[in-house]
Amino acid sequence: MRRYRPAWEAEPKFSGWLTSLKGDGTKAFCKLCKCTLQAHKKDLSNHASCKKHIQAFKFSQMGASNVKLTKFYEANIPKERKIAELKLAAFIAEHCSMAAVDHLGELLPSLDKTSELLCGIKLHHTKCTGLITNIISPCMLAELLHDIGDSPYSMIIDESTSIDTKKMLCMIVRYYSQTSKKLVTTFYRLLEIEGGDADSLTDAFKKQLAMDGLDIKKLIGIGVDGANVMVGEHHSFRSILKESLPHLTTVKCVSHSLHLAAEHACKVLPSHLEYIVREVHNWFSCSTKRQIEYALLHETLVGKKPLKIDKLSGTRWLARIGAITKILDQWDALELHFLLAKEKERCFTAGQLHLMLSSKPNQLYLRFLRHSLKPTTDCNRMFQADNVEPLKLLTELHGLLLNYLSILVPPERLNNVRRQDLAGFNFRDHVMNINCINLGYSFNEAAAVIDQNELRLIKERCVLFLCEISHEIQKIIPRNLNLLEIIAFFTPDSATSQVRPDVGDIVWPILKT
Known part of the structure; x- marks a missing residue:
């Protein structure tokens, strides 16, 4: 049976865009405009001449003339x-x-x-x-994991909070590279963690090692800071790992521990000493005008431009002694500057700083700190160096404790204590009389103008500082001291000696893993 064909489909001007509506042969449909029309010639002619249809027809013609893309993109970048x-x-x-x-x-x-x-x-x-x-x-990560392979490795780990308040865990790996034939210390991962507690840190750490295919039983040591969440005795990152890895060696950051020891010992001294060091820096830090005025004054008095006072910081561990040294070197110029600033600006802070800088006891305390903090700062700098012999680190760490104890304890009593027993030595029972303790040439030189009663009080506080810093060093040294003694067995001098130390107790636990 032949399909009924409306007369309007035979018109040339209607071809290509006009068809019958599906389901209703009595109505027409425009394929270009996507609309339904009455099946009358007059209505169809009016639609064909409207602006909307003419523009749609032009677009259809343009599309028909374009070349069809058979391939969207063809890579053609030279190697x-x-x-x-x-x-x-x-x-x-x-x-x-x-x-x-x-x-x-x-x-x-x-x-x-x-x-x-x-x-x-x-x-x-x-x-x-x-x-x-x-x-x-x-x-790079794939090459690193392949290079580590099944070798024993250690991790240096630190947890921190980013500027957008996200908890991050930074991981650095240390291992012996079979490819390079040397020890390699390199960045491994930066993980975002859910929380900063011991469970979250341990779960994220173990999960990442498993995902990367590293055997956690090959982990022989971790380096961490002294936070309780990392090295606490009860339910810390270290204690949780120790349950499954009894052979694990934990090394606390010696530089961080020394800084905390000095910071803790400074608490026995007057609190306004830290105020002087901190506020002198703050006074100049945000004012170019004050810096210029002070530079002119200092150059007039001394003949050269002043050095910038260091800022105290919880992460800049070597800044404290540098700030104290520069303040003492510029003491007279700073005192005069704050006197002029107090009268000119009528500023309370300038008045307080001038009053404190006019005090001879304050200068005496800072002279003592400059002399007493130098050994700790030098040892701290040694541990932050890139290339240092482990045996030299052992000597420096042991010498630091011995240096403070030799000031407090009579030589004949200290000579009877073995080096390995210094960490547990109860030195407080053998501290000399304050009049017999030498607090440094600079201290003795400035003490001549201080009243004797006040000088005795200052000396008592200074001796208390030495006792506190010695005690704090004793608490952080034992494990690190033993570890450095073990490392010293592998120095070139010991390895090439005719009488070599027995390293069986060191190597055997590693071989068993």
């Missing part, structure tokens, strides 16, 4: 350009801010317009980030 862009991305990741790559990507093609390689480089912020995140980082 040399890929290598160059990856090297540039690695350079940015190690040495520069990511914002610098936008300018660098535009600068390189302009260096040599005849170079096909330079002119072809297309590298900006988005692409550089993608190369680092999706290509360079996974490849």
